[in-house]
Amino acid sequence: MDETLADGAPREFVREKKVYFHHCDPAGVVxxxxxxxxxxxxxxxxxxxxxxVDYAGLLRERRIGMPTARLECDFLAPSRMGDTLRLALSVDRTGTSSCRLRLVGTGPDPSDVRVRITALLVCTSLDSHRSVPLPDDVRTAMRDWPAPDPNR
Structure with missing residues (x-):
């Protein structure tokens, strides 16, 4: 199930990340x-x-982890030291005990896609190391994210 807004646009959590020297290999790319x-x-x-959702509290107090069980990565163009990447995370689907996320990294021009990553995260008990259902508050937060804009 694709997670989209009413206008059909994907729901994205977006951050910019500057590429520093320590992110790069000897060729000068990430x-x-x-x-x-x-x-x-x-x-x-x-x-x-x-x-x-308090991520640290999820792990420490609630003993719930969200380890990555599967990754698919497509590296499409290099990013170099000094570049600013636009990283956009979206939810592709949620299951009983997992969620599949997509991350797209672009340069300043949104059509300049540098990387596409799909990650399957599985909710697990940190005590038994077995999958468990997503906690209700986490599932609800994922379902309702982003919260409707009260000014609309």
Whole structure:
């Protein structure tokens, strides 16, 4: 199930990320594994800011993890030190105990797609390391995200 707004546009959590020296390989382009770090950062920030779910509390107090079970990555163009990437996270679908997210990274021009990543996250108990249903508050936050604009 694609997660879209009423006008048909995908719901996106967007952040800009400046590319620093430590993100790059000896060729001067973003080392591919750094994009996976960007995904992890985006997921945590989306939980905290977009969904208003305390990600650290989910792990520490509630003993719920959201590990990545599957990744698909397409690296389409290089990003270099000094570039600013536009990273857009969207929900492709949610299941009983998982969600599939998409991350698209572009340069300043939105048609300049640098990377496309699909990540399957599985909700797990940190005690048993087995999948568990997404907590109701997390599922509701994902379903209702983004919250309707009260000024509309």
């Amino acid at each position: 080392f591919f594994a750094q994009y996976l770090v960007f995904v992890n950062e985006m997921v945590q920030e989306w939980f905290e800011v977009g969904l208003a």
